Amino acid sequence: MEDELKFDFCDMYIYDNYMVAIMNEGVTITPEHNEILLNIVDTYYNNKKFVYITHRLNSYSVDPAIYFETSKIKNLAGFAVVSKDFKAKSNAEIERLFLNKPFEVFNTLEEAVSWTKTLLDN
Numbered sequence: 001m002e003d004e005l006k007f008d009f010c011d012m013y014i015y016d017n018y019m020v021a022i023m024n025e026g027v028t029i030t031p032e033h034n035e036i037l038l039n040i041v042d043t044y045y046n047n048k049k050f051v052y053i054t055h056r057l058n059s060y061s062v063d064p065a066i067y068f069e070t071s072k073i074k075n076l077a078g079f080a081v082v083s084k085d086f087k088a089k090s091n092a093e094i095e096r097l098f099l100n101k102p103f104e105v106f107n108t109l110e111e112a113v114s115w116t117k118t119l120l121d122n
Contacts (some may be wrong), residue, residue: 001012002015002016002044005040007036008024009019009023009024009027009029009033010022010024010027012036012040014040014044017045017048017049017050017116017120018050018052018053018113018116019040019044019050019051019052019053020049020053020054020055020109021052021053021054021055021076022054022055022057023054023056023058023060024059024060025058025059026058026059026060027060027061028060028061028062028063029060029062029063029066030063030065030066031063031065031066031068031069033066034066034069034070034085036044036057037070038073038075039053041073041075041076044075045075047073047075049075049076049120050075050076050077051076051077051078051079051080051115051116051119051120052070052076052078052079052080053079053080053081053082053109053112053113053116054079054080054081054082055082055083055109055112056081056082056083056085056092057086059088062091062095064094064095064097065098067095067098067099067100068098070091070096070099070101071099071100076101076103077101077119077120078101078102078103078104078115078116078119079099079101079102079103079104080103080104080105080106080112080115080116081095081103081104081105081106082105082106082107082108082109082111082112083107084104084107089105092105093105102119112120
């Protein structure tokens with residue numbers, strides 16, 4: 001791990017070619033949160049492909065409009081959702097429709113990291 005970042009809405013763990021975000025309970029993620037993501041991308045992944053992994057340990061809401069902006073991040077190679085919760089997985093399937101990047105849902109963080117390696121090797 002390169003770095004651990006704490007925000008009022010989440011904790012982010014930065015790795016060489018992927019990041020893991022754990023959102024706080026009850027927050028609503030909106031397009032305004034993309035500014036923070038863009039700053040992180042510029043700082044840690046400048047001109048380097050990476051994958052965004054959201055580890056959904058807590059219950060929170062996502063405004064699907066956020067994905068229109070997220071899709072514009074040129075070096076974002078893929079987006080993964082990790083959850084064992086049926087509702088979170090169902091929501092992720094809907095969210096997938098709004099992101100114009102590879103988007104997968106996994107039961108474990110290990111599976112998501114493995115997918116990241118496969119995606120970036122291709």
